[in-house]
Every structure is written in structure tokens, then in C-alpha cells.
Amino acid sequence: MNESETLQQETPEQLSDILLVLNKETMKIEAVKKMGKDGRLETVSPLKKNENQFMKVDKNGDIFSNFFTNFLSQLKNPSNFSFFKVPASSAVKTANELQKAVATPSVKGDELLSKFEVSTTKNQEKQNEHQNKNNMENTQTTTPTEGEYRYKAEEIDWDTMSKLGLTKEKLEKNNLLDGLLKGYKTNDLVPISLNLGTAITRLDARLSLQRDPEGNVVMAIHGIRKEPSLSYPFFGHEFTKEDKDNLLKTGNMGRVVDLQFPKSTEKTPAIISIDKKTNEIVALRADKIKVPDEYKQVKLTEDQKKTLMEGKPLYLVDMISTKGEPFSSIVQFNAEKRYVEILFDKGNSNVLSQKNIESPVQEAPRLVRGKELSDEEYKKFSAGERILVPDFKGQNKKEYGGYITFDQKTGKTDFSFANSSKKEQIQQDKSEISNKPQKKTKIS
Template identity: 30%
Template sequence: MFTKDKNVIIAVSNNKNLFDRNKIDWSELECYGLTKDEFGKSKVFEKMLESGKSPNLYPVTIKKDDGNYLQGFPRLSFVRKLDGKIGLDLHFPQDLSDTFNVPFYGYTFSKEEQKILRDTGNLGKVIDLTHPYNGSVYPCFISLDSITNHLIAMETKYLKIPDTIYGVKIEDGQKTFLKTGKIIRLEDMQSEKGNLFSGFVQVNANISGLEVTNDYDVRIRELLCNNLNIPTHFKGQEISIRDREQLFEGKIVRMSGKNGESPVYVCMNFFTGKAEYMSCKFGDNIQKPLSKRHITNLNYKSVNIRSKNESGHSRKTQRSA
């Protein structure tokens, strides 16, 4: 539920990290079993300092009203609280069917818009969202968090577009397209290693910036949408939902052998769209389908509507109640 708290502006600079490790409210994180001695030394923590979100779902412990504890697997994000400290927000995955079943800050997505978000992750245009208390209207970019299936909004006025992207000059007309959420194509961009590549650029509200997808990733995404056949069983054994998600991400899954048989390793061939089975594991993963690049030489801000929970912590709410 929303309270009448004011909007909180989160400012992001050119520093490597979005968040200052010295301002982390460890007393709040420890409520979820995340300690400074362990979590504070993890790679996930370092990633969160850089981007604000955990790269994947992460295990936490939550104390119930009866004093017992349960374990959950949300995506984590840092939020700046009103006292200047940095707290934690938990985003639990939800079914896509639940993502669009209520208006999102006053906006109802059409069937076509829902399909675009599911297929591409970005709406590709600007829409007006309404603040639930003061009625103010905010033009926003909209994206879908592929990990949690939550909708993410970013105000258009906080987008800063650089003059060049990977060495390619951005013309005024192209900047106009990007500001309206549309996608543009750039040729002969140069990667950090000096390799030339071509691809597409679009605003992604989930990262509050621009995202570059190269031609290889676009072809693979089209294949995934149309032809990818994730197996549900192997020799009578059910492949769990978690393992199927791993296969979709390009990971190799181990299936136990029956009656003394050797284990079998399963992976997806993203060119044929079919699963392949191996008796030996040759690596940790296959070519991942969407290795997108994020533009980091931007100054940007995003607006988050937050409410206070019973413990007094300021919490970010992603969708209307």
C-alpha cells in the first residue's frame, strides 16, 4: 500500500559504484540474514554497489510473526532511505499473468503492449503514469524485469544520451528516437577489445539507461521466442523448473543416472533450438542468449515511490496496490 511519503529522487553519477558501501544499513540487511562479514565480501554485494540490483535471485531468511524463520529467493535492490542510509528491498518473482492484471500507476497495458514487453523487455514508447496520491503525471519509459517479471518505470526527463556510443556519433534525429523509447541501429561500433560490431540501442528502464544488443543476440532472441524447445523430462525424470530456467540461460544441467548409470549433462543448442546430451561436462555454460551491453557514461536519475513498513524502514513499491 502507498503512503503519502514524497517521491524520493535517486541520483546516479559517473562513479563506478551507484551506492556508497559506507552508508549501507547493515542492521536492516542482517534482518534478512545478510551479514557484513559474509554478504559484504561477496561478488553479489559488489555487483549491487555498481548497479543497485543483484544479478539474480538471492537467498534470504525472513522472520515470521510467530518467531519462526522461512527462506525466500527474491531479487535484491538497494534503496536510499530518508535518513541517508542505504536499505534493502526484496522483489519476489511473480507469474507474467499477474504482472498485467492490475493497472500500473493508472495505466492499463493493451494486449499488444503486453506482448511487446514479454518479447523484447522494453515497451518502446513513452507513457504517462499517475502518482497515486498527488495526481501528478510522469512521462516514463517502461521495461520488464526478466528475472522477477515486475514492471519498472523510469522518468524520461532523467535520461542523458551521450554524443557517441562505442565510438559511433549519435545524430540529433537518433537522439530524438531514443528519447521517445524507440530503438535505433548503429553500425561499426567498437568494443572495449577493439572488435567492430553492429547492433541496436534502446532505453531500458530496468537499468535506468541505454542498452546495446548486438546482431548475434537479436538473432538468438528471435530463435528463443519462436523455436526454443526446453525439455521437461529426461528418461522418465522430470526436469525441475529451476533446471529449465538454467537451460534457458545457457547453463549446463546435471541429470542423475538411474540404476547405476553415469550422470548425463544437458544443455541447449541455441542455433537448433533443441537440447543436447553429454556424458562429460566441458564447461559451466554455453553462449548465453542475451549478453547485452550497458552504456555507463551517463548521468541519470530515477524516481521511486516508497512507503514505510511497520519497522519504520522506507521501502520501494514497484506497482500500485
């Protein structure tokens, strides 16, 4: 066996630790096997014969911290357990010593337990700190302009990404890379897995690119949480009972508050919402709120626009649906989505009357195949109109044109792409669309 083969065999073991758990009801130390789909732990006795079933975790601090905080967020009754991270090479021996320390308490035993214990409280605080830092970057950075790339693909550490089950090819295939490079968070949840030669766990998360303090481009993983962390301060803001009720009910807090960002000496007015796909808390600076002059064919008064700018809910009547029918509903600006949304609340008669409105509709994406739609394009697109986009860009950066239509019922975008050689015809169509009233055309 040559030297390189020896290193290949030893590396997974050297880079891995084993996750042990103390069940506080049975007071027994066991080895974590995996997380069940119902959020319950599956464990095995920490014996030599079971070593191949032990969950292996990366020894790297950052990767483990990210994995463990998401692991806890999916676990039922995490307070019933204490966790320990021990070297894989001595896992069985260490588990036996920890069991003795639990069975016969002593100063030396307490020191041993403390040495290997993974603090769930510290990880929760670290998760919130990391989340706050990510959100601070989002609130203090302007939205990318059309066609602007904030990052380069070659700046990404693809070796580390592969440990999460992410590759450049996979992101490109799913039309995610272009939006990430422009500074956007993925609209859909992406499956993530930690792979060190042994399957550990899988989770769904939204992704975004950010720069760390050293200027390196890193992938931020916005994992799904069981619930928003509203018991912890958010940039210095303590959530009131009314704040919590609003956030849990509508996803929006409903008012502007002053937040203390780490890089600012002064407090910054902002609104707060919940990412409904991940339960992450997201803030948006008040000066970044953009309210349209007209919404669903209702011209907004200055007072109405002011209400939305302050993050408050607004009841609008005689809006026009995609079917051309009038309806009334409460609308509100959402910090995470960065636009005014309709609040369809089936459980609150004070908010909506289901007899007078249509069924909830899907929201149109602002980013289509890496192309950010302008405000005018998005207004027509989200209303279900067929619009022309002449400057989509392929992987070879070559422009091509085509028509897109959004189906609010299915949430799908229909494409009818024109041949790139017919550029003059596309420009003629674009001119006709801009100078004539839009007519609904069936897409073949």
C-alpha cells in the same frame, strides 16, 4: 530454569503462526510443510504428531506480507488454494474447526474462515502497490553522483535483516553493501531466507535501500515473479496489448507514457521496462534518459538520439564489435538498466539476422567494487579496453589504484591492482593513457 531461559523458549512460538491451506479440489484443510522446487506445495495432515513439520511464519505483518507475496509468485496454480494463518499454539484445533466449516457450510463457519483467511488478491494488490511505490522512488530520485552515499550503515535495522539471512558482514564480504549505501539496486540476485528457528523458505531477490514514510531506512526486496503483473494499472497506466507484447518480447515498452506518481499533482512522462532477473516493472522519468553521442563507434544523428530518447527501438548498422568487426542490430534504451542496450532476438527475423552478427555479449557493470565508473571510463570498460582506476576505496576508506578489464564473453571483470605505494606511477600511467591511443595490453 530462570526467567531468561523461559522467555527464550517461549518467544519463537509466540512470534509464529502456522500456514494452513485448503485444496479446492479435495476440499481438505492441510498444513503447509514447504514449497517444492517445482513450485508445488508440500503439505501434511494438521495432526498433533505432525506439528514439528508445520511451516512457521512470522506474525509481523510487514515481514509476513513480503514473504507471502513472494511465496505466491513461485506457487503453481495459486488459484487452486485458499490460505489461512492461524496461531501456532492452537493450530491443530483451529484446523479441525476450519475443516468442519468447509464440510458443513454455515454463517458461523463462513465467519471463521474469513477470520483466518489470507487474501491472495489483496496480497497481489498490496505487492503491486508496494512495487509501484518502490519504482516511484527510483524514478523521482536522481542517480547518485560518484562517491555519494545516500544512506549510512548504522541507519539499517540489522536485527530485522538477520531474520532475512542478511548481515552486515555478509553484504560486505560479497561487495554489496557499498553499492546499496550509494542507492543502487544489487546487480546480482541475493539468496534470502526467513529464519525464526524453523526453516521456512528461501528465495532469490535483488536488493535496494529506501526510506519509509517515517524516514527509516528499510531493505526493499525485489523478489522473482513468475511473470510481470501487466494486468494491473502501473501508476495509472493501463497496458495495451502492444505494450504487453513489447515488454514480454524485448523487456522494453517502446514509448513514453504519462504516469501519475503519488507525490506529484501532475503526470510525469516516463519509459517502462521489465527487470529480466525478477520480472519487476520499472519506470524511468523521461528527463533522466541520457543517450550518448556515439554508440559502438557509430556517431548518432539528432534524429537517432531522439528516437532513443522516446524509448523506441532503433536499427543501427556498421557498429563495431569488440573483435573489431562490423555488425548491425536493434538498440533501445532500457529503463531498468538506464542505458542503451543491444537487442539480440533469436526468434524474430525482422529484428536481427544471426548470420550477420556476433553472439550475444555480457553487459558490463557500471559499479565496480563500490566505485561508479564515469561515462568515459564505462565506454572503454564495456568495450573491453583495459582502463586505470586510481581511486578505488577499501573498507578502511583508503584509496588504492589498479587496472580493470571486462570480458564480454564470460561477463567477468579482471583486476590487476597496482601497489598503493606507487601512487606517482599510477598518476603517470593515467596521464599516458589519456594522451595516447589505448592499446590492448595483456594482463598478467
